[in-house]
Amino acid sequence: MLNIAFMEKTNIRRGIVFALISGFCFALMGIFVHAAGDLPFYQKTVFRNSMALVIAASALFAKAKKNPQVLRIPKGSLKYLLFRSIFGTVGIFGNFYALSKMNVSDANMLNKMSPFFSLLMSFFLLGEKPTAISIISLVTAFTGALLVIKPSSDIYKMAPALAGFAGGMGAGFAYANVRKCHEFKVEGYLIIAFFSAFSVLAALPLSIAYFEPMSAKQVLLLIAAGTAAAGGQMGITGAYFNAPSYKISIYEYSQIVFSALLGLIIFSQVPDCLSIAGYVIIIGTALVVFILSNAKKNRENASGENLTEVKEVTEEAKAESLTEQSS
Secondary structure (H helix, E strand, C coil), X not given: CHHHXXXXXXXXXXXXXXXXXXXXXXXXXXXHHHHCCCCCHHHHHHHHHHHHHHHHHXXXXXXXXXXXXXXXXXXXXXXXXXXXXXXXHHHHHHHHHHHHHXXXXXXXXXXXXXXXXXXXXXXXHCCCCCCHHHHHHXXXXXXXXXXXXXXXXXXXXHHHHHHHHHHHHHHHHHHHHHHHHHHCCCCHHHHHHHHHHHHHHHHHHHHHHCCCCCCHHHHHHHHHHHHHHHHHHHHHHHHXXXXXXXXXXXXXXXXXXXXXXXXXXXXCCCCCHHHHHHHHHHHHHHHHHHHHHHHHHHHHHHHHHHHHHHHXXXXXXXXXXXXXXXX
């Protein structure tokens, strides 16, 4: 029992480390995208997701050498792969537009609304019944997002924040479809490669028609953004491989801290008071949901262990009774 507990503790620590690495890599991605300047968001998408496509496809085909079944799209899962790709493309378009036009930390904070939208989509897609806590968390997080967006009558001024909010919504809906894909046992690298190829193809016509020349520095920055994004993806995969989501999901918000620090150091960006209040509300809401989910899961685990112990005692009693009868 002691060894099992020690291993579980070690794995959770490793999961937290991977989640922090992921948060730092995604924050770096945002910094590189912002530093690339006013290039069109669709042009940035082509570079970013071309890198992800190469990395995911390479890993997928390497895995297919041992097990060709990983290349198979299970029956009934194609529509969820398409939904994941469509919503994911909306998510990355919105996020990249926001990263180009506003504070990096503000843009990433709006993108971190995705878990709440994933929860909303799960009501319809996965048939998960809404609870009072989930409804309250959605409303509260939306209130925090309004402080970051700062609604006004100037739509042009609000456009980057609204794009960032739409990006978070798209990402959240995409993650819910990823969960649905997992129900069909779709290979993880296939999901990433399919989405990356879809988003590149979606952005390519605009990138060709309205191509803006890039300097060598911008090309290098976008390659760095794609590499950082791949690092973030690997980090989050490693995190959830080593620990359950209810134990480490809150650490994904470390991206906001890293983004704020890097934005301050590199671009001298300081979030205003309303944005900071929004951060506190959104992260605070996520923290409360995390704590309650963790407590619920622990109770369920404890209940399961108790049932197992009762079953073992019952089986032992039955065995003793049969032994006594046979003797």
